Amino acid sequence: MSARAASVHTGSVESVLRSLPVRAARLLDGTVAMGWAELHKLRHDHLDIFTRSVQPLLWLFIFGTALQHNHALSGGYGDYRAYLAPGVMAQAALFVAIFFGLGVIWERDVGQLQRLLATPLPRLGIVLGKATGAAIRALAQAVVLLVVIAVARISIHWSVQGVVGAVALLLIGTAAFACLSMILASLVKTRERFMGIGQLVVMPLFFASSALYPLAIMPAWLRVVAHANPLSYEVHGMRDLLLGISAGGWLWLDFAVMISFLVVTAVVAAKTYPRAIL
Amino acid sequence: MSGELAIRLRGAVKRYGPITAVDGLDLDVPVGTCVGLLGPNGAGKSTTMRMLTAQAIADEGELEVLGYRLPQDSKQARAHCGVVPQLDNLDVSLTVEQNLLVFTHLYRIGRHHRHAAIERSLELANLVDRRDTRVDKLSGGMRRRLLIARALVHQPRLVLMDEPTVGLDPQVRQQLWALIDRLRHEGTTILMSTHYIEEAQRLADTVLIMSHGKGVARGKPADLVLEHAGREVLEVYGPPKRLAEVESAASAHGLKTRRTGTSVSVLGLEARNGFDFEGERRQANLEDVFVLLTGEEIA
Amino acid sequence: MAAAARTAKIGRLERPAITGVLVREIVNFSSYWRAATFSSTVEPTIYLLAFGFGFGSLVSTINGYSYVEFVGTGTVATAVLFSSAFAAMFGTFVKYQFQRTYDAILAAPVDTEELVTAESLWIAVRAGVYGCVPMVVAIFFGLDPSWGMLTVPFIGFLTGLGWANFGIMTAGYAKAIENFNYIVSAVLTPLFLLAGTFFPLDGLPRWLQVLAEANPLHQCVELVRAAVLYGFEWNDLLRVGVLVVFALFMWRMAIYAMERKLID
Numbered sequence: 001m002s003a004r005a006a007s008v009h010t011g012s013v014e015s016v017l018r019s020l021p022v023r024a025a026r027l028l029d030g031t032v033a034m035g036w037a038e039l040h041k042l043r044h045d046h047l048d049i050f051t052r053s054v055q056p057l058l059w060l061f062i063f064g065t066a067l068q069h070n071h072a073l074s075g076g077y078g079d080y081r082a083y084l085a086p087g088v089m090a091q092a093a094l095f096v097a098i099f100f101g102l103g104v105i106w107e108r109d110v111g112q113l114q115r116l117l118a119t120p121l122p123r124l125g126i127v128l129g130k131a132t133g134a135a136i137r138a139l140a141q142a143v144v145l146l147v148v149i150a151v152a153r154i155s156i157h158w159s160v161q162g163v164v165g166a167v168a169l170l171l172i173g174t175a176a177f178a179c180l181s182m183i184l185a186s187l188v189k190t191r192e193r194f195m196g197i198g199q200l201v202v203m204p205l206f207f208a209s210s211a212l213y214p215l216a217i218m219p220a221w222l223r224v225v226a227h228a229n230p231l232s233y234e235v236h237g238m239r240d241l242l243l244g245i246s247a248g249g250w251l252w253l254d255f256a257v258m259i260s261f262l263v264v265t266a267v268v269a270a271k272t273y274p275r276a277i278l
Numbered sequence: 279m280s281g282e283l284a285i286r287l288r289g290a291v292k293r294y295g296p297i298t299a300v301d302g303l304d305l306d307v308p309v310g311t312c313v314g315l316l317g318p319n320g321a322g323k324s325t326t327m328r329m330l331t332a333q334a335i336a337d338e339g340e341l342e343v344l345g346y347r348l349p350q351d352s353k354q355a356r357a358h359c360g361v362v363p364q365l366d367n368l369d370v371s372l373t374v375e376q377n378l379l380v381f382t383h384l385y386r387i388g389r390h391h392r393h394a395a396i397e398r399s400l401e402l403a404n405l406v407d408r409r410d411t412r413v414d415k416l417s418g419g420m421r422r423r424l425l426i427a428r429a430l431v432h433q434p435r436l437v438l439m440d441e442p443t444v445g446l447d448p449q450v451r452q453q454l455w456a457l458i459d460r461l462r463h464e465g466t467t468i469l470m471s472t473h474y475i476e477e478a479q480r481l482a483d484t485v486l487i488m489s490h491g492k493g494v495a496r497g498k499p500a501d502l503v504l505e506h507a508g509r510e511v512l513e514v515y516g517p518p519k520r521l522a523e524v525e526s527a528a529s530a531h532g533l534k535t536r537r538t539g540t541s542v543s544v545l546g547l548e549a550r551n552g553f554d555f556e557g558e559r560r561q562a563n564l565e566d567v568f569v570l571l572t573g574e575e576i577a
Numbered sequence: 578m579a580a581a582a583r584t585a586k587i588g589r590l591e592r593p594a595i596t597g598v599l600v601r602e603i604v605n606f607s608s609y610w611r612a613a614t615f616s617s618t619v620e621p622t623i624y625l626l627a628f629g630f631g632f633g634s635l636v637s638t639i640n641g642y643s644y645v646e647f648v649g650t651g652t653v654a655t656a657v658l659f660s661s662a663f664a665a666m667f668g669t670f671v672k673y674q675f676q677r678t679y680d681a682i683l684a685a686p687v688d689t690e691e692l693v694t695a696e697s698l699w700i701a702v703r704a705g706v707y708g709c710v711p712m713v714v715a716i717f718f719g720l721d722p723s724w725g726m727l728t729v730p731f732i733g734f735l736t737g738l739g740w741a742n743f744g745i746m747t748a749g750y751a752k753a754i755e756n757f758n759y760i761v762s763a764v765l766t767p768l769f770l771l772a773g774t775f776f777p778l779d780g781l782p783r784w785l786q787v788l789a790e791a792n793p794l795h796q797c798v799e800l801v802r803a804a805v806l807y808g809f810e811w812n813d814l815l816r817v818g819v820l821v822v823f824a825l826f827m828w829r830m831a832i833y834a835m836e837r838k839l840i841d
Contacts, residue, residue: 048758051758051759051762051763052758052762054762054763054766055761055762055766058762058767058770059766059770062767062770062771062781062785063770063776065780065781065782066776066779066780066781067776067780068780069780070635073632073635196612196615196616199616199620200619203623203627204623207623207627207631208627212631213631213632217631217634217635218630218631218634219630219634222630222631292841328841331683331684332840333680333683333839333840333841334840334841335840335841353686353687353688354686356684356685356686357685357686359684361681361684363677363680363681363684365677365680366677367677367678367680367681368681369601369604369605369678371605371608371609372604372605372608376604379600379604380597380600380604381685383596383597383600383601384594384597384598384601384682384685384686384687385597385685385686386593386594386597386686428681
């Protein structure tokens with residue numbers, strides 16, 4: 001056994017601990033690099049942000065207005081449109097995130113996936129970088145929606161920590177759902193099947209959450225499902241920060257759930273990412 | 279006198295914006311013959327084919343197919359035409375037989391004759407034992423045979439083939455040539471566009487050489503060769519300087535030359551006119567004619 | 578020798594041509610019917626269940642009818658829209674772009690008019706059938722069966738015809754498959770939301786309600802509700818009229834758009 005190999009074996013725990021800052025730095029580097037790449041892509045698609053905002057706005061202004069004065073639907077808040085606003089923002093971001101995986105399939109088809117994997121970027125860095133890209137898109141969209149909400153004078157509480165906190169929660173959620181989407185993409189493999197599965201995932205996620213109406217009015221079985229749905233926590237946290245509705249939940253729990261969701265999906269996505277190659 | 283014409287084009291013009299794809303084309307295809315449309319990519323062959331099925335409407339000129347005027351009566355003409363396209367447009371999720379079945383309906387074959395028509399086409403294309411195979415499982419050569427079988431399912435009087443053997447292996451190409459030859463002998467009129475000299479030489483009764491949207495020469499392959507390139511050719515290889523010497527010497531003796539990248543061919547050598555150079559003697563061929571007339575390399 | 582023997586006079590919208598294209602569609606359908614059925618029925622059913630359960634526990638009656646009755650009839654229009662507009666848009670575009678199917682069909686004695694007519698008829702038939710699925714599901718959740726339900730496939734067919742032609746027209750004008758996102762966001766979503774499918778339009782400002790009257794999807798919803806719940810009135814003839822005009826107008830537009838695309 002060579003002297004080098006021997007030295008690697010002994011004191012292995014110390015060596016791992018010593019290499020931690022190096023690995024963390026490399027991870028950060030990789031994430032930032034991928035993030036920039038995604039940002040570049042965004043510049044080409046800026047029209048997309050506006051057109052993708054149309055759908056959530058239509059929901060807010062048609063659906064929301066039609067039921068505006070329904071007390072029960074807004075859990076007693078009074079203005080259903082304001083109640084709906086965070087739900088609609090989360091829906092818009094969810095859409096961006098879930099169909100992000102399509103980009104992974106495209107990458108595989110053009111060979112970029114293989115090239116990325118051949119670089120020294122850590123897998124987790126690639127995944128986090130991409131998730132950041134999705135989050136940035138969602139950020140742009142959230143800004144557009146907030147501007148419209150302000151102009152339409154929908155009554156949310158415009159406090160700095162409220163808006164920043166809500167947007168932060170939205171971005172964490174988006175990043176996590178983007179990782180989920182990447183996991184789906186590496187399992188599903190063809191574009192058509194992904195679109196089908198994507199629809200199948202988005203709809204229940206959206207409807208079985210508190211995005212449209214409070215958990216309290218759901219039948220028991222639906223409430224259980226909604227409690228297991230991370231989107232419920234994301235929307236709940238946003239409502240707490242933007243409207244002051246806490247409905248018996250806790251803001252710290254919302255953040256905790258979303259951050260752990262992100263960690264879990266990111267790690268799994270990093271593991272499954274190479275499997276996207278056929 | 280002359281027999282009827284299956285296709286008659288006079289002065290056909292087709293423009294796509296600033297590009298004139300077909301620029302005053304005259305074309306005659308007598309009934310019962312096989313006419314080859316020979317030209318490089320971009321010569322306007324595919325556009326001409328599209329005009330014959332009224333999938334492109336000519337900007338100027340007279341077009342007649344099987345006596346019907348185009349584009350007004352194109353539908354009637356199409357009922358008697360079979361079309362083998364350059365690009366595969368088969369239904370990939372269907373079987374061979376299903377593809378043929380669909381086209382028996384589209385070509386209005388009566389219920390009682392459909393089965394026989396499908397059988398006949400399968401036999402002609404040698405796909406009988408592949409009738410239940412899905413198209414996406416077939417090889418390129420088989421798919422091309424199916425395209426031909428599909429075009430013949432209604433026993434058309436005129437068959438239009440756009441580059442029928444492009445992209446296929448030599449052996450497969452030979453098989454298809456045998457198929458096309460068989461059609462010729464059965465009296466089907468064929469218009470075949472191609473950029474393969476050998477294909478035109480072998481299968482066509484007459485050849486129309488096309489370049490830049492116009493016809494530049496027409497006749498039997500052998501006649502075209504004799505008229506433009508003579509009987510014998512001298513091919514000289516060498517560095518560019520030497521080739522230039524040969525060219526100037528040849529023209530000084532009143533002989534035509536044509537280039538390939540690495541050699542110069544001096545045509546019509548039998549009328550020697552005192553020309554004397556070292557090189558390889560060979561027979562004149564259609565490629566010489568083509569390059570001479572169009573100044574283009576053929577792929 | 579006489580010129581080429583003439584076949585019987587060939588005209589427009591001939592039965593053999595339309596049948597031929599229909600045969601092609603039907604034979605092909607056997608290879609993707611599972612995916613088509615899934616996408617046409619699952620999403621509307623999810624809407625039905627999600628709103629039925631969510632809203633249903635809050636809203637007991639709308640205009641005198643239970644929420645199950647309201648949403649069970651409303652989502653029929655949703656299913657019709659999804660199975661006609663989307664199928665027509667994407668199906669047509671894919672056939673044109675990737676399979677060059679239309680080149681093969683138009684080389685036969687079929688013209689664009691017959692091609693478009695056959696394809697939209699087929700999609701409309703499917704829409705009529707798929708449209709009934711949410712209604713049938715609602716029966717299991719409390720919607721009372723009625724004789725009027727037998728007319729729903731026909732209402733779905735007529736509505737689906739217009740939307741199928743709309744889809745084909747859109748595909749005729751689209752340059753890339755991404756263009757459809759704009760149509761979905763800017764046209765289909767507002768029409769879908771302004772139809773009274775799963776929430777009533779009473780709470781909306783007057784001008785939006787007036788706009789909704791011009792929405793073919795809204796007419797479809799009202800006709801289905803009339804068929805199943807209220808019973809037909811003379812007014813409903815007007816609604817049928819709107820759908821017929823929509824179908825005819827879109828039919829000509831679809832043919833125009835496809836001719837532009839397919840014939841140079």
